[in-house]
Amino acid sequence: MTDATLQPPFRAAAGANSNRMIMVLLGVALVAALALPWYVIEDGFWSGEWLLDGYPLDSSYAPLIFLIAQGQKLWLAPLIGFAALPLLALRRHRSEPVYAKLLLTAGIGGLGWLALQGFSIGIRGWQFGALEAAFGPLGDRQFGLGYGALLISAVFVVYIGMGMAARGAVGGDVFVVSAIGFVIALVGIFIFFPILQMLQGAVRAEDGAYSLSIFTDKFFHRNIWGLGCLSANVSCGVAWNSLLLGVVVGGATTALGLVFALVATRSGFRYGRILRALTVLPIITPPFVIGLAIILLFGLSGTVTQFAADLFGLTPTRWVYGLPGIVMAQMLAYTPIAFLVLIGVVEGVSPAMEEAAQTLRADRWTTFRTITWPLMRPGLANAFLLGFIESMADFGNPLVLGGNYNVLSTEIFFSIVGAQNDQARAAALAIVLLVFTLGAFFAQRRWLGNKSYAGNTGKGDGCAHPQMPRRLKVPVYAIAAFWCFMTLVIYGMIIYGGFVELWGLNNTLTVRHYSDAFGVGWNAGGLVWRGSAWDSFWTTLQIAAIAAPLTAMLGLVTAYLLVRQKFAGKDAFEFGTMLSFAIPGTVIGVSYILAFNVPPIELTATGAILVLCFIFRNMPVGVRAGIASMAQLDKSLDEASATLGANAWQTFSKVILPLLRPAILAAVVYSFVRAMTAISAVIFLVSAEYNMATSYIIGRVENNDYGLAIAYSTVLIFVMLAVVAALQLLILKGTKGRPRRA
């Protein structure tokens, strides 16, 4: 060892800080062990009732130290030792090897012990026969971990971060190492763990025994893979149905998206901003609302159907329930997404390249075939895969419009909630769905990677994009106009539909649906929220408002780590954090139910599970927003901050976050809005106490109460429109001149 390592570093702060940090952590651990209930509380932590109900001695609410002191759950005792171990490091300098060793032992030991006891002791005592044989019956049981356990786990993660940082990992910065640790732990617990539980669920019979044959039976069942529809008059397996739907919708939205991108860039169309505004629609519209509107138009008592019946004497049929209806709804819903991808692609094909080709004696068609098309191909593939994934994962439209056309996402739902309640089948179906979407996700990354051909000639040469030839222009305009017309009609229907007594049968106008849903009244106690929708409405707002900032925070921290830090395994880290993008909501829903309804993490029927579900489903949005805007911040700002003596946390909080205000705002609002419109995962996770707007609406639809469902959807759309508009204003204000100090 060199003598220098024993000397204090030049900026003396470093050593003192790490000791102060240990003190703080020990304090937090003490609070966690002495004040917070160790186990999850049945009536909810935030209700606070437990405070008056025997706390801190009652074992259902007791903090860790009270439990141990009363001789209960003695297997938890080592945790106190691990949590207190860093006391020994207080007098040490962080450059001493023993310092790192103590902290790593404390952190890894603590987390390890927590996990070990969590998985070996279940609700009926020992989980494994071998343990029972070794230690005798336990005579006690496990509950789900509560806030005390949560906080102490967080302390353990920071211990590990400090230990690794002291060993010099990632530049020796505690914040960076701990943040990496937190993200890995969270993604591991809330994405990988549930998926693994689900895989396990697929090989477990009802009696709890494991058997591969159960899995193969369910997995290769005729219901899933049958090809009867090709020969006989029975329906094909749901996997084929889903696949067909995904391919059709992926192809159709890509084509439509391209049409719009061409209109926006190559037709002299001057209202491009209006087209871009269309891209807001899928963000603010709950996915199944389009399906509802299609029923209002083409259903048995739909407007168009009745019109055709009156005019041409056509017998109304249920043709729209099934593939045609779903395709129609999804095309309307997802074309804006394809447009958003493709406008970048089309704009990225530099006119200069096309002109260069033309000066090299290529005619227009040859130019298109040899230059334009190859340059756009990766973008088109990207749009197709996105459409494919979205369509496969969509749950609301198939549920509303599916008829007898079963797809994987709805099948999963019905195998869990229906009379069947066959979790193994749900798991098997979810695996099939996951394989499809992950396949598309992998294809997208492997095959397209991050390389884009577009725009690699640098800045455009200032010349405008050439116009499309007339032959192309006419059909492109026609298609775009028709789509816009349909969209207008659909949204018109939605607004109008909320005021119609009983669509198609009794067309008198009424505000009954609104007053049923959102009526308020007065009584002696003051204002009463009489409407039936208020409960779910407030819950939704509350859950979304809690989830949104957390999502944004996690997303931005992750983005910071990805953009600004170098560490081993970064690619895998990135992959893990983006993965949830490709996991359909229904799969998340099922896997959360399977993973989180037993200790050690028992969350079903709580609000927390909804919040967590939103955080991890929407995290990729936050990560992308963060990456995009952080890439625009000059790296020398970070470096300047570091050379001025700031550690990574100080740089992040004082320099990066303030400069990322617009991105933060965007991430918060989009995760808020997405949390309000989500349905697929939510429908598995809602409970009587925590019902969400979307699942309430779906419930009304299933009771054929379309009026109220549509009225409620309209309200949601306007609420979200207001939120998005407020965001735009805030961002505009934020970028126009920074506040000047007096």
Added chain:
Amino acid sequence: MTGTRIKSNAASVVFEGVSKIYGGSVTAVDDVSLTIEAGTLVTLLGPSGCGKTTTLRMIAGLEQVSKGRILIGGQDVTALPATDRDVSMVFQSYALFPHMSVGENVSYGLKLSGHDKAETAARMRAGLELVGLAGYDERLPSELSGGQQQRVAVARALVLEPQVLLFDEPLSNLDAKLRRQVREEIREIQQDLGLTVVYVTHDQEEALAVSDRIIVMRQARIAQMGTPRDLYEAPRNAFVADFIGEANLIDCEITARAGDSASVVIGSITLELDARGLGVGAAKLAVRPNRISLSRRARKNDMAVTIIKTTYVGNHMEYRVAAEFGELFVISSVVDQPLETGANVFLSFADTGPVLLPPAE
């Protein structure tokens, strides 16, 4: 002013066999050893991509070394990250925090190093005063000119009284006139406070003007270190001779050596020059363009040449002449009676100035 003054804690910087390899294959700095004395201004000079910025960033701790040791003030800092090194840096882009006022920018590092409010404010004022920006502390960086922003960046780094202050091409965003002024200001502050400054540039004139010592780098290695005069007057090889001020490189032959002196034959003439350790045999002669004189009349030990190009550049004349061993580039301060293209004239070398170099490496 209550007498708060910015001091210096100048310390030396030592590299011991330092290498930096990016991504396993690109060697940006190759086994470099150097010593920078406390209180001196040393420039790193060299062509683009030779590893100057990388060297500087390793001193700052923004890059970790792949091999070797770095000592600052005699202490090994190789493993310390930038945050913990007592080194400040002025960036090429200035890297002022756009959301903070000038005063907040300058106070940033002070607050982080735990000074109290009053102390921070006093030092911030002293720093701004030092760079001539007293009273600008409420402004935002976007409300300053390029030169003012540059000075804020200097003040922000100075107020921490670092052991070493680093500059990466600090003048490249300024126009030519301002450049001269700012570089003189930097030099003045450095000398007044006795700071250790490491300064990266690829402008040789700037390097000559401000440095105590210059380190010329070439392809990840040090080509030569020395005072400006050393490098200019006694370059060690053709690369340095050509990079620091232009030089004519002429093939020649050492025919005899006596003590430190060598007889050198160039074409038809023979010169007596400092041998600089070279033995009899082929060598190269480096001659600055202004150390050659042209004359219409023949003198002792000169040679006949033909002028092939004449350029008037204001305060001097530039000539391209054909000699028996090739073309030469000559600068003459005589502008009033220029020589005309095609003239046959006589060329002679100044007594001091031509430097013997080893033959092509």
